[in-house]
Amino acid sequence: MTQLKGACIFGQSGGPTSVINASAAGVFQEALKQDCITAVYGAAHGIKGVLNEQLYDISKEDPYELELLKTTPSSALGSVRYKLKDLDEDDTDFKKILEVFKKYNVRYFFYNGGNDSMDTCYKISKYMQKVGYECRVMGVPKTIDNDLWGTDHCPGYGSAAKYIATSIMEIYHDAKVYDRGMVTILEIMGRNAGWLTAASVLAAYKGYGPDLIYLPEVPFDIDKFIEEVTKIYKKNNNCIVAVSEGIKDKDGKYISEYGSDLAKSKDAFGHAQLGGLAATLANFVKQKTGAKVRGIEFSLLQRCAAHLGSLTDVNEAYMAGQAAVQNAVQGITDKMVAFERAEGPEYKCNIKLIDLAEVANKEKKVPLEWITNDGTWISEKFIDYAMPLIQGESRPPMVEGLPRFAKLKKVLVSK
């Protein structure tokens, strides 16, 4: 093991989750303890904060506020969606990053995010190796979408799944309260992978779930959908449907675009901006069945509801941040911290490390064999998989009846 002395930078990237700051707490508290880490910096808005030299000095923060990060949603340092160009195409950003790393003697770089962020991480690592600048680069996983390759599950998913399942159980009670008919369409996040929408089956497992579940893994047929909804509605005078925002027809067209005349803008990674699916399907069902229909979009709530966090998820998110620092200090680089489920009847989550090269830009989808009943239901294998991830209750301390979130001073390091 080489003792490498220098500063560390931690950055948060991509869509926030309700536990991403728990990973930040893990990185910060661990890094502040390590002798070889001479300074702990938080990058404002991820890699942009490195490029712009906007670095917060974390040693200036109150330890109690760092502790509160465990139950503070969203990205406390600010997030970013910024794609680094390929190195052979344009090395401007890389040169700037190297300059900043040299200036502040940054020898540890921790980056917290999903697929796209692991790509950023991987490119930086490769560049530093190429130019011979010794720096340990570690990815910390994060995404409510649970679609990172090579890890059993992702920090952020358990809490989002718990929020979705609980909210559906509550909505179920409300949606069935009248004796007149009603169809409820629940729109859940997930562009290409249906992990979050699959979590709706946990509500059904408790007796208060949807009747139909549609994931983006299976092509969506609107006529078949109407048929299935009508059948259940006629039988029960009620029908609750959970759909992934990203469902597409067999030609790859997003269903959310069916009824919409609005031009769809694209984000920095070229992903189409989705939304409005619940309303589109609700109008469609209303026209076809004449039923009273309500479309409900969980929207941002599903990824920021720290008041209903999974304690398992919070603890694991913290552990992932901590493990990134511990391993880097031990000489490891170029890896993403990942989770591995221990064998045996009791759930236990162990840390493993996987090559950034393997993770970058890959997606892990819900296995097709877990999607049953002709694409409208989720198998028990998923329930066994997901139940351990939503266990335990995490919420911020409540002061005067409302959550007390972390307040960081965010003292910028002078340039």
Place this chain on the structure above:
Amino acid sequence: MTQLKGACIFGQSGGPTSVINASAAGVFQEALKQDCITAVYGAAHGIKGVLNEQLYDISKEDPYELELLKTTPSSALGSVRYKLKDLDEDDTDFKKILEVFKKYNVRYFFYNGGNDSMDTCYKISKYMQKVGYECRVMGVPKTIDNDLWGTDHCPGYGSAAKYIATSIMEIYHDAKVYDRGMVTILEIMGRNAGWLTAASVLAAYKGYGPDLIYLPEVPFDIDKFIEEVTKIYKKNNNCIVAVSEGIKDKDGKYISEYGSDLAKSKDAFGHAQLGGLAATLANFVKQKTGAKVRGIEFSLLQRCAAHLGSLTDVNEAYMAGQAAVQNAVQGITDKMVAFERAEGPEYKCNIKLIDLAEVANKEKKVPLEWITNDGTWISEKFIDYAMPLIQGESRPPMVEGLPRFAKLKKVLVSK
């Protein structure tokens, strides 16, 4: 005091809340203790359950499940929106109700609901007096809208307000996470009264609230709105707006109808079915400012989120049910249970009784002097009013990481 021996019926009516079942628990547990109450019935779907003789025998329920009603959202007996005709117009329903009351020797009738339900309650009471059938009729208040006349506040409001304030605090963190600009439009329930939307100021009081708040009490001017949003957006590169679903322009037209070509259906009480306001305003702001805009509708979640209940609200809802029974047994009739705030620095809520005739069909709106800054903000007086109502944490017992709600057997009384 006359000792009146006989059965009681309890019914739930109107839109559910996350604490309406706490009032049911109060009525049931108290009624089961009273010697003069010979049977305790729950009406399936409110007054419809009386008309159809669909009555559940509450003595058959497990006491533990009745206790769980305190943390089970929505209306456990089923709700209804059914308006009794005026007596001189058509007395068919009243005759049927009298027949059922006589058949089961019903001498106590408790009805839980909002404005429209108090009208139902009042009409039944008047009819029973007219035909000389001795029956004590008591209204138990309920509405997330907080618009019942004659009471300091309504059971259901505190929990909805707590949910709204907490969710906005969380969304605030998410909506400000990127360094690019963003406008967020939050649509909150409230057809004519802005109490729920006003609760968004509680999030601002904690430092994580909206920039602009629009209540239905003030006519909405879309041009002024765009001006105000643009001003804040230009200054902060971000703007969060809370709007009541029921905002109308100076001619009384709902803003939610501005952008929509969909025919609006009306419910049984002749209220227009609202919804889609957030999307309408979001599209409008996008067109006018070019900003990235997200519309978020709290939808049913705000009225069924028992996982984030106000303990004060739950306890008061229970107390209201209990007080209705205790007073009826003492000889009181024709009243709605209401809340009165005790004088003094400490919050204390006392029971008072008001004539049903005074309450029926009236609405209590947010005082205009509490709406400040030219109709875009809420004064501190509201904060003083609302803060005590959201205090304390109530949530259902969690089993396997998910809420355990009451499971009633719902044993129908044989006709």
